[in-house]
Amino acid sequence: MTVIPAAGTRNRSGLRAASARVPAAALLRRAGAAVVVLWGAVTITFAALHLIPGGIVDAIIGQSRVSPEIRAQIVKDYALDKPLYVQYAEYFGHLLRGDLGHSYNQGVPVATAIGQQAGSTFALLLGGIGFALVAAVVVAVATANRPRWIRGTAATAEIVSVAVPSFWLGILLLTVFSFQLHWFPAIGAGGLSGLVLPAIALGLAPAAMLSQVLRQGLERVLDEPFITTARARGVRSAGVLLRHALRHAVMPVITLTGWLIGAFVSGAVVIESVFSRQGLGQMTVAAIAQRDFPLVSAIVLISALVYVVVNFVVDAVYPLLDPRLRRPEAAAPRERSE
C-alpha cells in the first residue's frame, strides 16, 4: 500500500509531553497517557464491531441454516444476550486479569490464535524493516554529496519507488521471479527464500522515504564545522560519513520510527494477501469481516501497545544520540503550551 503521511507528527504527541526534568512525575503521566490510549483504542474497536448491522451472532453462523436451539446455544456461549454495557464491562474485567478471551470464529483462545500467526508476520516485518534500513543507508551513503546526476538519479528512483503501489509491485515480483524464473517460492513457505520478495515489496517505499531523509541529514551534517574539522585532521571521507555524519543524520530517521511501524503493519496486511502468506494481517482482515470482536480487539490492543512503547523508546533514545538535546534550553522549546 502506498504510504500514508498520516501519522506524521507522532512525537509531537502528548506521549512525550512531560518534561524530562521530573522523571518520576513524568513517568507517571506517561503511563497514564498510555493507559488512556490503550483503553480508547479498544473502546473504538468495541463500538465499531457492535455497530455493524446484522449482529454478531449472524456473522458467526454465517449463511448456513441452523435451528433456533443452536442459535440460542451460540448466543449463550458468547454471552451475546447480555446488554452491551455488561459485555463491555466484562470484557475489560477479563482484560485486566490478562484474559484476552476466546475467538468467536476459531473457537480457540485469542492468545493461541495470535501466537500461531505472529511468527510469520513478525518475520515479514523484520524482513521488510531490515531491507528498508539497509537499502536506505547504502543508497544514502553512496549518493550524499555526490555529483548532481548521481543524486538526481537516486532522487528519481526514490520518488518513483514511493509512488508504486506495493500490491502491484508484489504481483510483478511474484510473476517474474517466482512464476517465470522460479528463483523464489510462489507461496509463503517458511525459510528465508520465501521472505525475499515480500520483504522487498513491503520495504521498498519506506526504504525510499528513509533514504531521502537520511541523505538530507547527511548532507546537512557534512556542512557542519565539526566535520570540516575532522576532515582537516585527515579523516578519510568514507570514515567521516560513517562514523560522524551518520550518527547525526540518523536522528530524523528515529523520529520516523513510530510512523514507519504503522506503515509497515498496514503494508503487511496487503503484502500477506498478495503473497499468500498466513499471518496476523490476513487473520485480521478475516476477523473483521466475521466480527470476531475478541480477536480484532486483541490485535488493536497489541498495535496500540507497540505504538506507545515505540514512542516511549524514541523519546528516551533521542537525547542519548544527540548531546545537544540534553541542554535544557534546547529541549523542545515550543512544547511550553502543553
Add this chain to the structure above:
Amino acid sequence: MAPTVDGEARVRASWPVRGIRGSGLNLARWRPGVALSFAFIAVLILAALWPHLFSSTDPNAADIQHTLEAPSAQHWFGTDQNGRDIFARLVTGARLSLLIGLAASVLALVGGSLIGVLAAQGGRLVNTVVNRLLDIFLSIPGLLLVLLLIAVLGPGVRNAIIGLAVITTPGYARVVRGEVIRIRGAVHLEAARALGWSRPQVVVRHLVPNALGPVLVLATIGVGAAIGTGSSLSFLGLGPQAPTAEWGAMLSSSRAYFTVAWWPAIFPGLAITFTVLAITVAGQFLQLRVEGRTRS
C-alpha cells in the same frame, strides 16, 4: 538549518513527504519533470471531467467474443476478461481516483485544521484531550482503522473516502497545531495584539491564513498518497464495486489472468504509479515555491 533539533524540526522531519524538502535536489527542481507532472495532471483532470475526449467506447460494454485481447489499433490497451476496453476503463477510472484522493484530502484538511486550531488555541485541558484522542486514532495502524470503519459503513466509494479522511486527519491536525503555535509567537501577531485585536480576529485574520499555506501544499501531496491508499482498498475489494471502472479494482480482478495476459494488470498499475508520482512532484514544486516566498 536550525542549529538544534528542536520540536518543530522533529515535526517537520517526521512528516515523510516533507522530508524531501531541502534535500538539495529532487524532481521538483528538475524543470522537465515538473512540466511533465503538471501536464499529466492536466490530462487526468480533462479525463475526469470529459472522458469522451479520450475514448468514445463504453467502459462497461462487455463483449464475450473478444475477451483478453492484446493491445491493438482498435483496443489500445487491449481488453479485459469481460472483453471491455481497458483504455476506456482507465479513462473512466481517472474520475474516481481523483475524486477519492481529493475528497479524502479536503475532508481531512478541514477536519484536521479545525482540530489543530482548537488544540492550539483552546487552552491546556482542550489541548490534552485533543492530543489524547489523536493518539488513540494514531495508535491503530491506518489500514486496520479503515478496515474497521468500512466494516461498519460498508464498502463503496463514499465510505472509502470517509475511511481515508479519518486516518489522515490526525496528521493534519498535528501539523496545523504546530504551525499555529509557531506563528502565534511571530512578531506581527504581537503587533496585532498590541493594537487591541480580539482573539478571534487574530485567529481568523492571521493565524489561519498563515498556517494554512504550508498545510495546503502538504495536502496536495496527500492527494497522491490518498489515491494510492484508495487503490489498495479497492484491491482488497473494499472500494467501489464492480463493474465500476476503478484502477485498484481493475488490477485486483486481472491478477488471475496475469500469466496469460499482462495488459489488464500492467496498465492500471502504471496509471496509479504515474498519478501518484505526478501529484507528488507537483506538490513538492509548490512547496519549494511557497517556502522560497516565505524566506524572501
Add this chain to the structure above:
Amino acid sequence: MRTFRRSLRSRAWGVALTASVLAGLSACAGADPGDSAASGTTTPVSGGTLTFAVNTDGSCLDPHQSPADVDGLFARPIVDSLVSLSADGSLHPWLATEWSVSADQLTYSFTLRGDVTFSDGEKLDGAAVKANLDHIVNPATKSQLAAGTIATYNGTTVVDATHIQVHFKAPNSAFLPTLASAYLGIEAPQTLTKAPADLCTHIVGSGPFVSADGYSKGKGIEYARNDAYNWAPQTAQHSGAAYLSRLSIRIVPEDASRYGALTSGQLDAIASVPPVNVAQLKKTPGFQVQSAAAPGGNYNYYPNTVKGVFADVNVRKAFREGIDWQTIVDKLYFGQFQPAKGPISPATVGYDKSIEAAYAYNAEDAGKLLDAAGWTGRDSAGYRTKDGKRLTVVHPFLKAYAREQRDTLADQIQAAAKLIGIEVVDTNPDIGTFFANLGTGAYDLIDFSWQRSSPDSLRTLFGTENLPKGGFGTNAAGVSDPAIDKDFLDALATTDLVKQGALYGDAQHRVTDAVAVFPVYVFNYLLGSSSKVQGVTFEPQAFPTFYDAWKRP
C-alpha cells in the same frame, strides 16, 4: 444448507469446472490421457509426502459441526463412514458390513465390523456409532450441516457390540447416501466428550491417516499414515494402509499463486486450477489435470415465478432462450466449464438427459415471446417497455461472496439481456438485506449452486416445503406444484434407484416446462498435479481422496 453456504460464502472449490467436457460427465474422471503415457511405473509405491493446496480455508475440522466443503475434505482422511457411496449411487460396505431398512422406512439396522480400532486405541462398536449420531444432533455441538441432514433422527438402539438400529420419525431414503459423507463420519467416542471448540482443531477417527497437530486456521493440516488401517471401503482401489506416508494440505486462496506454486514444483497438487490456465497446464510436460463434475444442483439462476416480471412464463422463457448461456460459459471459462442444460448436474444419479433440448439459444423466438407478453415498446436506452414501464429484472447479487468469476459472469448476463431489451439490475446488498429480500420475495432473479450427492437436491430446490417463507428458503423460484411434490415424496419413500430415477425425471420435466430455472454451469472440480502424483480419486461429491494416492519417486 451446505452448498447454499458454499455458493454464497466459502469460496469453496474456486474457479473450477470441467476439463474434459464430454468425457468428464461421470463423477470419477481419470487423469488427462496426455501425460499418463509419460509415467514410468504403474505399480503403486509406498512412502513419500504429498503436498496439496486448496483455495479456501475451513472453519472447523469437526465434520459434525462444520458445513464447509473444505472441512469435509480435511476430515475425510481421518474419519471413516458406515457405508460408502459409488458414483452410480450404489452403496457399499465400509465400517458396516451389512444393513437393512424396515418396511415403514423408519428403522435402519446395521451390522458393524468387529475389527476396527480408532487411532487412540478405542474399539469401534455399537455404542461408538450411537455416541456419534447423538453427538451430531446435540445442540451443544452447534452442527451447521450434519444435524440438518438427519433432522428426523429419533435415537439409536445398541443391540450388541456389532448391531445397532437407527430410528427416524419420517422416511428418509437420502439417509444412507448422507451417511456415506464425511459429515456423518465416525469419530472416536471418548473424544466426543471434549468441548466442540477443541474438536475444531483435533479429531480422532479410524481412517487411513491421523493428524497429531490437527488443523490450524490459515495453515492447513498435516497427516501421517495410520499403519494399522485395514478396513478400506469396497469402493477403494486397494486395501490395507495408505501408500503415502505423509499428506500435507495447505491453504492458498490466491489463484495465481497456487498455480505458480504447482508449476514451480513447490506443491505436488492443487485444487481449482484456474480455468484460464488449464490448457496451459495440460501442455506443460510433467503435469496433469483431473476433473470431476459435482452432482446436485448446478450453478443456476432462478426466476421469481410468483411475482414481478417473471411471473409471466413468456418472459421467463424469453430470458432462457434469448441469452446465449452456453457461449458465455464456454468463453468465460475457456471451455473448461460444462454449460448446464438442466436444474441438476449430469453427474447426479437420476439426471434426465431428455430435457436438454429445451435449453437451446433462440434469440428470435425470445423476441416473439416478449412481443406476445406485451413488452413491445422501446425506450431511449433500447430496453423494452410495456405501458411506459421498462422491462427490468432485479437481481440481488452478493459480490463479496462471488467465486468462480461469478461476478464476471453476472456482467456478461447483464450485457446479453440488454441485447434482447431486458435490463438486469445487479444490486449488491449486504447479507442481511439479501436474506430479507429473499424472504419477502423482493427479487426477480437469484443465483446459487447446490451440490449434493443425491437427486433429492431437486426437492430442496423446488419442493413446496422449501419456499422462502419470510426467511431463508432454497426454493427461490417459488415453485409450488402438487404433482412435483408428489414425485419427491414418493421418491423419499422408496430405496429403489430405478423408481427414484423415474420420479425425479418427471420432476425435471415439470420444472423445465414451468421455466423455473436458468441453468448456467456444472460445478467441476479441477485438480492439477505433477504427473508423479497417481491414484488420486474423487468421492461422489467430487472431493479428492488420498487413500489410494501414491507418488512416483
